[in-house]
Amino acid sequence: MNEILKSIKTPAYVCEEAKVRKNLELLKYVKEQSGAKILVALKGFAFSGVMDLVGSYLDGATCSGLHEAKFASEYLKGEIHTYSPAFKDEDFDEILKISKHITFNSFAQWQKFKGIALQNGIICGLRVNPEVSLAPTDSYNPCGKFSRLGITRANFKPELLDGITGLHFHALCEESASSLQVVLEAFEEKFGEFIPKMKWINMGGGHHITRADYDVELLINIIRRFREKYGVEVYLEPGEAVGWQTGFLISSVLDIVHNERDIAILDTSAEAHMPDTVLMPYRPAVRGESENGKFAYRFGGNTCLAGDIVGLEAGDAEYKFDSELKIGDRIIFEDQIHYTIVKNTTFNGIKLPDLILLKENGEVKMIREFGYEEYRRRN
Structure with missing residues (x-):
């Protein structure tokens, strides 16, 4: 999986076919029994x-x-x-x-x-x-x-x-x-x-x-x-x-700035790419975070919105890790396939995350690749 993640251009929503099938099997059971x-x-x-x-x-x-x-x-x-x-x-x-x-x-x-x-x-x-x-x-x-x-x-x-x-x-x-x-x-x-x-x-x-x-x-x-x-x-x-729990949003650390605490600036956005984290609100889980980690960061979106901080509206914007983050590191927000792709925006001209399917046979399939044209068509 690590090699697959390294090969993915960010930002991207990655849907895992096997996990979708698992959910569908349960729903099929409900249909059959009820x-x-x-x-x-x-x-x-x-x-x-x-x-x-x-x-x-x-x-x-x-x-x-x-x-x-x-x-x-x-x-x-x-x-x-x-x-x-x-x-x-x-x-x-x-x-x-x-x-x-x-x-x-x-x-x-x-x-x-x-x-x-x-x-x-x-x-x-x-x-x-x-x-x-x-x-x-x-x-x-x-x-x-x-x-x-x-x-x-x-x-x-x-x-x-x-x-x-x-x-x-x-x-x-x-x-x-x-x-x-x-x-x-x-x-x-x-x-x-x-x-x-x-x-x-x-x-x-x-x-x-x-x-x-x-x-x-x-x-x-x-x-x-x-x-x-x-x-x-x-x-x-x-x-x-x-x-539910069928995939993730993968992003990259573009920069790390310090203002009383460390803030990692990502090539994604809570406001534009994870809108329910702001509206519900809730704090999305991040792969590899550690409750007792020594290194704490906020994750900021690559937009001009001051409040574009992951988890800010939910009252918990701090993520801890056992090792320091570096520019270029991949940050994976778990469970970001539902109510994200259907609601995201190109606010500030930020690129829409690509849509990628991780197939059951291990193939990584590009479903949609986005760029400037999506922003231009909407404005």
Whole structure:
């Protein structure tokens, strides 16, 4: 592995095929044991180099609009489900051609597009808001106060359900099966009277199924009981669980400066390349760091933003090592394949990290190589 890492031009996201397959095997087990269908949520994980593999295990993709739906139709087999807080008129005809399911965020949107959707044989659903969530932060809480996402019970209009065959809720973020249980109880309490009229229920994403401490058997039992109780098809749409712990962001030390403490300047950026470390926030693990190491560093991005320091927003920006860092050393940020590539930017003209696939046979495959053209096209 060390020789492989030395050969990679930085910065780069490196996705490990074997680790993706491991996650998919577990998701396949959940499918088989629970009877649920599982869709990959492209908003969190859309690494084109492994989409053939993903498609061979899962039932399709859930998409947030036209572009994700087009990506799914190009790279994945299976069902395409599309949901957006609101659909644009000029996008909708193309969405109709690509999607099997379309979920609407409001009764106004449903009434607007109902005729053309049903004429085209679309399976139609509504997103509802159970008004309960255990999301760790307000930015990632779709059921928080004043949320625009989904219809609350107070705003639900049963008289307009003709043509609707399913309900969708999404209330979790990196959550456990017991959290799903809490949300599901609220969903049943508020919308249970309508479930027998439905053919399918989509329980959204945020299920941290592939995390080591996740209670997979509890999830399976929850889904089984729900399916037996109501006789409906159940969908899950994890994104992070597909890409969880499947790769890393590799960068290089460009310089080391000192201002009361040592600061290693990297050819990557927390702001531009690891945005959730700033938004969530969280401190990404670094390969080779040592809790009791004698040499401490901050990692600064190669941008003009003063706060572009890895881990700063999470309150822990210090990384310790057993030996001193040198210019040219490789710094590897673990678990940086989900919610990074789909969200990164060219802020300050910084180069987007290349996309590399480390195949199961040891081959290093360049999937996408980025440069000036990406910056120029966006400005």
